[in-house]
Amino acid sequence: MLSCKEVTRLLSESQDRELTLFEGLQLRMHLAMCKGCANFDRQMKFLRKASRQYAASVSRADRNDRSD
Template identity: 50%
Template sequence: MLSCREATELMSQEQDRPLTLRERVGLRLHVLICAACTNYRQQMSVLRAACRRFGSGGTP
């Protein structure tokens, strides 16, 4: 089982490269049982959506 540290590390690596099947499964299992990492992941996806909008749209 991953530690929280490993899980958050995988979440940030996920932005840069595709995770292996093993990594994805480990991460998914960890997130299922860990509320802290569930929150972290949610915040990250909000941030990522904000970044994407910022990056692609620019100023109106």
């Protein structure tokens, strides 16, 4: 059984590489039972979405600057 600490590390890595089947299974089991880690999981996905949106806003600001 994975600890919360191990789960946070795996959830971080899941954003950078494909987890193995076993890792994914262990993760899902833990998340089903642990509310704190389930919240953390949603927050990590949100952080990625927010960063992408931030990147997009950098390019958008470019178009807003245009005077033509």
